Amino acid sequence: MSDDRQYGFDTLQVHAGARPDPATGARQVPIYQTTAYVFRDADHAAALFNLQEVGYIYSRLTNPTVAVLAERIATLEGGVGAVCCSSGHAAQIMALFPLMAPGRNVVASTRLYGGTITQFSQTIRRFGWSAKFVDFDDPDAVRAAIDDDTRAVFCEAVANPGGYVTDLDAITGVADAAGLPLIVDNTSATPYLVRPIEHGATLVVHSTTKYLTGNGTVTGGAVVDSGKFDWSASDKFPSLSAPEPAYHGMKFHETFGPLAYTFHGIAVGLRDLGMTMNPQAAHYTLMGIETLSLRMARHCENAVKVATWLETHPKVAAVTYAGLPSSPYAERAKRICPRGTGGLFTFALKGGYDACVKLVDSVNLFSHVANLGDTRSLIIHSASTTHRQLTEEQQVAAGAAPNVVRVSIGIEDADDLIADLDQALAGI
Incomplete structure (x- = not known):
């Protein structure tokens, strides 16, 4: 595909992220069913582990089949990058993980999938996080719920189960005024019907299990990064703006710019949470996205x-x-x-x-x-x-x-x- 042409959605859903396999010429994305990858030499291995070079280390972190899916979903959503993981619930935790800390909260819509409400109202408390549930048809109520400990605003574009449509433009205005990222679950709509980033969303999450795969065969999740949020504008997001001890004091936002959140999701999120998508699941989802x-x-x-x-x-x-x-x-x-x-x-x-x-x-x-x-x-x-x-x-x-x-x-x-x-x- 030529990089200087703006391709239509129908073309991108078939081609984005995919190239003929360099080893065999295979046109369909192969299932790279492997745990690990051979390094060229010791310097190559060190560069990968230091995040000085992009490549494959271990399939808990990255896998070529999963990487194609991540690029395709990010392209369709209009984001700069994406991280794929094991389920939609995993994607929600992955999305919050770089933003939250004990004592912090997320302001969430009352109109969410029941499992999400349980995850936010019960399970995340074990991390010391909490959620405030608000009617997102009332932007003033959303604004009033935000406090000094709020680190994100969360909603669904088209809510499950009722099919309610969220006014993303209005909620973006509230989140922007508070200097907070807006996370939009786009599972029910898909990027074919709604592109939350075009309405100001910072992050988009998916249960790829649903419409993206479309055939009820595998579970999966994805977090798409818009690349547009300034993580260093305040001290609210130290995971992205402050020195990271595990990488010799490197600052993700300073080093990776618009891709800071995506790199953190892989280098820290998948590394330590281990919510990995398997390559066969990625393959099924890629085939589903083609239609x-x-x-x-x-x-x-x-x-x-x-x-x-x-x-x-x-x-x-x-x-x-x-x-x-x-x-x-x-x-x-x-x-x-x-x-x-x-x-x-x-x-x-x-x-x-x-x-x-x-x-x-x-x-x-x-x-x-x-x-x-x-x-x-x-x-x-x-x-x-x-x-x-x-x-x-x-x-x-x-x-x-x-x-x-x-x-x-x-x-x-x-x-x-x-x-x-x-x-x-x-x-x-």
Whole structure:
């Protein structure tokens, strides 16, 4: 690929980061199933370990197959670099790790995946970190929640499970005014529908398990660095601005500039946390990304049809899909995600909790699984599964109330999906 041409998304999703294998000429990215790499000599090894030269040392840190995936995701998101890891949850910890310290907090949206709420409200406390959950539809509330110990602002571009669209421009303004990085989980939207960095995000995280892979085969995560944040503007981020003892006092931001966060994620984050993505998982995800734009267009098309039908069904109380003209997020969606709002949304049943459980047990074509972003259509009752550990108040705030069912609309024939839901609703 020529470096002087601005390629379109469809071209980049196939080619970015990939080159014919220099040893064999293989056109598809090989699976480099290896633990370690032979050094040219002692000086080469020393230079790699001192971060004076970029290369491969050990697959906990870097691997050629995983490196192609990282470059491809970073390119599609408009970032300068990315770090791939073992899961979306791992990506969230990786994203926070260089920023946080005991006593520090992150201001997070109430509309997050249930597992993220648990990770932020419970698990990160073991590191001495904490989270403040705020309604991100109220930028003033976000601003009020930030204090001297806040080190990041976190939200989802299109929230799981409800498909709510975050006003990234407004939240960026709040984070910028406070001198804080904005971290955006773009799992549900993907860079085909939303490019958070273009709206001011500092970091973008993904569960590559979902739409990027798109076929329900492997887990993975990624953290994309915009390269635009000044980590040395204050003393809030010493991991990036202050001397690093493990590298003889080197300062990551001073040494690596816009790539400081990415290098830290590999040289410290993956080195010590060990949340490594395996090369076969990277290979599956690379193959999935090759068809990302085609799949996302179909996910959106089908979701509009199914949501429109559900909105008129007598047993349905409400549908949250932002792609509907009736949605309170419809106008915002046109600005944040003009290509569509994805395939994920919820709908509430008038019959409440029991009706939701009956529905998920009655579908045939939809799969009842705890996943999203598959080519297959998926369904789950969040309050009894993914959000079960939350209080009912937290479930409602997250968009996963007891009377709500979440669907991830796949790429099948939309009429078949509607027929399956119709027969299942008829039995309630």
